[in-house]
Amino acid sequence: MDELLESAPCGFLTLSKEGIIQSINRTLLKMLQYNKEQLVGKHIDAILSKSARVFFQLYFTPLIMKKQVVEEMYLSLADKNGEDIPILLNAALDNNKEDPIIVCIMVPMRRRDAYENQLRIAKKVAEDAKSELELVLQSLEDKQEQLLVVNKQTQNELQLAKKIQETSLTKAITTDSIQMETYYKASSELSGDIYGFYQMNKDQYGIILLDVMGHGISSSLITMSLHSLFQRLISRGISASLLMKELDNHLHELFQNSEDVWHYCTAIYLVIDTNKKTIEYVNAGHPPAIFQDLNGEQQALKTTTPPLGTFEGIQFTPNKIYCKNGGRLLLYTDGVSEPLEPISLFSILKECSADSLSETKATIIRSLQGEDKQVQHDDQCFILIDLK
Missing domain, CATH: 3.30.450.20 (PAS domain)
Structure with a gap:
């Protein structure tokens, strides 16, 4: 082991x-x-x-x-x-x-239950017996010190969980016909964003980017659950529509329409065929990806369905675009588009037409850092792809 x-x-x-x-x-x-x-x-x-x-x-x-x-x-x-x-x-x-x-x-769960029970008892004593307030306050201080110790242990565990989550992200693919660059930055210890790249055969590549509502522990657990599923399905080479249907069904099964724990997920999935020079995609409520051909002409891969986990019975019909002479793709989550606005991303991509993929990535990161004058409130993730 x-x-x-x-x-x-x-x-x-x-x-x-x-x-x-x-x-x-x-x-x-x-x-x-x-x-x-x-x-x-x-x-x-x-x-x-x-x-x-x-x-x-x-x-x-x-x-x-x-x-x-x-x-x-x-x-x-x-x-x-x-x-x-x-x-x-x-x-x-x-x-x-x-x-x-x-x-x-x-x-x-033993220690956590014990601490929570002790705090509830201490609170009730404080409310029912004002004469014992000082004693109760002292008791609360003792418990807070214990919780600080537990919190420190929890932070260590979160750091380990973050490391495990980051190692689950697939490595960017570079071949004679395709090149990729990625950027991934969580707003807290754990992220609700996740992506994957898979070479399904000699000519076809599956690329997926998901953003689970919110961030933190609950969102990250859902992303890891979805990761396990889409990794298995894409490796089998299933169609874009069937992949999205399986992910949607998985979310509905997780929450069984319970509003208290319900989470939805935006997602975009692309199948790139470097032989046929096509990009087949399904966009489920995700910010539109941008395709730019060698002449600088741009096309938005817009939303085609609601987000995953929202409504049952959604039909995920793929769209297709052609890229005979190659081009450049930019996929991103709303943590990138909101501070920059989609218009800025279109402009940055056009201004960097002659730049390498790594130079374009650095330009986008500098733009994000220039806008992030406040605390980062959302996870940030983007993917750049050159088709040759």
Whole structure:
């Protein structure tokens, strides 16, 4: 197991489809007070509390087999001494291997629940007994110090999560027929923007850029969930319309029309065929990409449908443009277009017609930095592509 996973600040294990533990990291072993030899090869029931065993079989197993993913399921484990450990479980079924496995991430919830309960008790005491106010205030100060310690630990965990999120971004592709440059800057520790580049065959390239509503932990978790899905689908070479339909269905399944947790996502997906000299695209509520030919003529790849996750039953019909003599593409999120306005992006691209891709990227970054006199409030991401 990778050393990063072994020491990650959360439990990690893999299961067979029958629920047999295949691997388990040190963090989870320490939490459960077992060693690896005592658990590997055993059924997951060996570490579940009694109540969780029934719940796992009735809900987790059917859900992971049907949906291939489980999001934020609350369960309790049992350590070697039989003590319950509440955890938040996220899991995914990996069918790409010869023997499919279930990958599980387990985040312990015990300390967080304890601190929140203590703060609620302290607040009630303060409201009900003014005579004990000083004592309660002192108690609150103690708890705040504890929360500062927890917050510092959380910040460290967020930094690790940010690093994992950034490493999931695919590398820009450069071949004889195509060249790419990217810019990615989160407004906080974690971002709601994500992109991917995939060479589907000798002549075709799939490029996707998504922006989940908001930013921070919730948006980043959704982006990683979408990343896992589109990475698998684009690698199979499915059509642009079917890809967008699958992503849209995934968001609807995640939130089940619940307004309290509902998130939508803008997205643009392009299939570039360097042999046929075509660009097929679907734009789901995303800022319009810009295509500029060698003569400086520009064309906006405008929105064709509402954002993903808004309405069920949307038909994602692709549009197509031709680029016989090559040209330049600019894709971006609203964190780039809002401070500069789309008109400025069109102007920058035209002014940089004779510049290299890296020089054009530097010009856009300088323009953003010149406009960012206030604190950056949104994630910023753009992609430049030269077609030869």
